[in-house]
Amino acid sequence: MPSNRLKNKKNNRSVSTRARLTGSGGTISKGTTYEWAARLAQLIQSRRVRVGIIGLGYVGLPLAVELAKAGLHVTGIDIDAEKVKAINAGRSYIQDVPSGEVARLVREGRLTATENFAALAELDAVSICVPTPLRKTKDPDVSMIMSAMKEVAQHLQAGMRIVLESTTYPGTTEEMVRPEVERQGLSVGREVFLAFSPERVDPGNPTYHTKNTPKIIGGCTPACTQLAVALYTLAVDRVIPVSSSQTAEMVKLLENTFRAINIGLANEVAIMCDRLGVNVWEVIDAAATKPFGFMAFYPGPGLGGHCIPIDPLYLSWKLKTLDYNARFIQLASEINTQMPHYVVDKIATALNDRRQSINGARILIVGVSYKRDVEDLRESPALDIIRLLRQRGATVTYADPYNPELRIESPHGETVLRSVALPEGLARQDCAVIVTNHHAFDYQQIVDRSSLVLDTRNATRDITRGHEKVIKL
Ligand SMILES: NC(=O)c1ccc[n+]([C@@H]2O[C@H](COP(=O)([O-])OP(=O)(O)OC[C@H]3O[C@@H](n4cnc5c(N)ncnc54)[C@H](O)[C@@H]3O)[C@@H](O)[C@H]2O)c1
Numbered sequence: 434m435p436s437n438r439l440k441n442k443k444n445n446r447s448v449s450t451r452a453r454l455t456g457s458g459g460t461i462s463k464g465t466t467y468e469w470a471a472r473l474a475q476l477i478q479s480r481r482v483r484v485g486i487i488g489l490g491y492v493g494l495p496l497a498v499e500l501a502k503a504g505l506h507v508t509g510i511d512i513d514a515e516k517v518k519a520i521n522a523g524r525s526y527i528q529d530v531p532s533g534e535v536a537r538l539v540r541e542g543r544l545t546a547t548e549n550f551a552a553l554a555e556l557d558a559v560s561i562c563v564p565t566p567l568r569k570t571k572d573p574d575v576s577m578i579m580s581a582m583k584e585v586a587q588h589l590q591a592g593m594r595i596v597l598e599s600t601t602y603p604g605t606t607e608e609m610v611r612p613e614v615e616r617q618g619l620s621v622g623r624e625v626f627l628a629f630s631p632e633r634v635d636p637g638n639p640t641y642h643t644k645n646t647p648k649i650i651g652g653c654t655p656a657c658t659q660l661a662v663a664l665y666t667l668a669v670d671r672v673i674p675v676s677s678s679q680t681a682e683m684v685k686l687l688e689n690t691f692r693a694i695n696i697g698l699a700n701e702v703a704i705m706c707d708r709l710g711v712n713v714w715e716v717i718d719a720a721a722t723k724p725f726g727f728m729a730f731y732p733g734p735g736l737g738g739h740c741i742p743i744d745p746l747y748l749s750w751k752l753k754t755l756d757y758n759a760r761f762i763q764l765a766s767e768i769n770t771q772m773p774h775y776v777v778d779k780i781a782t783a784l785n786d787r788r789q790s791i792n793g794a795r796i797l798i799v800g801v802s803y804k805r806d807v808e809d810l811r812e813s814p815a816l817d818i819i820r821l822l823r824q825r826g827a828t829v830t831y832a833d834p835y836n837p838e839l840r841i842e843s844p845h846g847e848t849v850l851r852s853v854a855l856p857e858g859l860a861r862q863d864c865a866v867i868v869t870n871h872h873a874f875d876y877q878q879i880v881d882r883s884s885l886v887l888d889t890r891n892a893t894r895d896i897t898r899g900h901e902k903v904i905k906l
Contacts, residue, residue: 469592469624470656476557477663480504484664485556487581489516489546491739491809492598492632493562494527495643498534501543503668508556509546520546528807529636553588558664560596561585562632566743573602573747575609586613591624594660596650597678598632600685600744602751605629606678611653622654628661629678631685637807647671651681689744690762695730696741697765700772703732703906714891714905732906734868734889735772735814737803742769742812773817776906777825780864780887783904787885789863792826797853797862799879800869801833805890808835815868816841819850832858834873856882867892 476482482505486497489509501507511517519526523536538544553559563577578599585595595614597606606629611621619625630650635641648669652658658674665672675681699717706713713732721729736742745766749759781791801815802808810816815831819841822829831839832855839850855874859865859882867879870892880886880899889906896903 472592473594473660482557485510485559488562491636492634494530495634498530499643499668501538507544508552514548517546517548550584553585558594559585560598562598565599565601567746571746573750575601582610582613586617589617594626596661597629602747603679603682622656626657626660628652628657629681645670647673649673649675649681649684651675651678653678686744686748689740690748693741693745694761694765697768699730699732700768734776736769737813739811773814776818776889777821783885794827794863796822796827796829797858797865798831799865799867800871801831801839802835802869805870806872859883
């Protein structure tokens with residue numbers, strides 16, 4: 434429930450909500466609007482603004498660290514006690530964030546973590562970076578945004594800036610988050626400054642990080658945009674304001690839908706090339722020599738990660754509510770989700786050509802993360818491939834230096850597999866399947882020690898011997 438008196442803890446001043454909302458003549462005065470925006474702008478400019486990051490995962494932790502490196506005091510809030518403990522002990526659990534950096538910021542008092550949402554009462558700015566998965570029905574699940582937002586609402590103060598970073602469908606900030614603020618009797622754009630800013634972090638990317646990846650910001654009002662821009666400008670090299678929160682939400686979905694559709698096209702081109710007896714990798718590399726009008730996308734064993742397989746479905750779901758069928762998204766999703774089946778069929782055909790069956794075959798999966806050089810397993814196609822191979826009677830092992838252990842669900846319960854070492858793990862295998870092309874693998878050695886290799890990533894492009902044993906996607 435809205436408290437009638439909101440306490441501004443920074444300068445120990447109490448302000449009556451009602452007085453602020455009604456002003457002297459019963460309407461919100463311009464002076465009041467200016468007062469809260471100006472106060473926040475002042476805190477940002479002087480770097481005394483106290484920032485909270487809700488959700489300290491792949492997105493939230495790098496953002497928290499970047500803001501703390503910019504000289505701000507940052508409080509991370511997470512429901513995961515292990516993560517909170519790790520941060521306060523100066524330990525990073527995200528590959529791209531060095532523990533040394535976390536330890537230094539914690540030591541200097543710039544970064545702290547807590548499970549207690551009461552910390553929000555001390556903050557001037559909050560960024561929400563919680564997961565946005567799909568339900569089993571493939572509909573968006575924004576329950577974590579809403580649960581984080583309910584906590585924020587309980588501790589909301591006039592003069593606060595809130596930015597939603599979680600990827601979501603256009604309209605979430607206006608339709609779901611804004612009402613939570615207004616239910617507290619506070620006015621968006623006058624007393625609370627609300628914006629959406631999509632996170633574009635690319636885990637494992639050695640060139641682009643939170644600081645040097647341009648940041649899009651769209652506020653519910655111009656003041657909301659300006660204040661969010663002012664804050665992020667302290668920590669990010671280039672900030673790009675757009676006209677509304679819906680625009681910012683749509684920018685993120687365009688970026689990821691663009692990738693999902695183009696990967697879907699590359700996958701279908703791979704299937705077509707297979708029928709034609711043409712090497713798809715050679716086709717794409719040759720097409721990519723065109724200096725304009727073509728951008729190379731590559732086929733693979735299926736989509737993975739928390740973004741590309743999921744985000745376009747947030748967009749198509751929203752469009753369905755507006756009686757529009759997003760056909761490109763649907764088609765790409767169909768092709769991409771079939772790729773693990775296509776890979777398993779290719780394995781079966783290759784074994785069959787050698788008078789072997791998949792039932793009883795020993796198959797080694799090389800790499801299980803959803804992409805190269807990261808440990809992230811979320812939505813990894815390797816998990817589907819392993820499940821499908823086991824369903825068809827294969828004995829499956831895997832090698833992945835980033836994932837010493839792998840949990841595979843099946844109707845009979847969960848199985849825990851352990852990564853085998855290479856090259857020993859290649860011995861007595863009927864087929865090695867390269868699913869994730871980590872740099873750590875020696876591909877020539879993999880081919881040398883195998884009788885059959887299915888390469889779904891063109892990882893063996895530079896091998897000099899044993900081509901006859903390699904089948905490519
Ligand atoms: N991982 C990426 O590469 C990436 C890139 C761009 C955008 N995104 C988007 O960013 C958002 C976050 O993704 P992520 O990869 O960082 O997820 P993550 O699972 O790595 O981290 C989310 C964190 O939020 C915490 N959390 C969940 N519910 C909470 C709650 N109610 N209150 C406080 N903490 C809570 C979890 O414990 C976890 O630590 C998603 O919407 C995702 O689509 C992710």
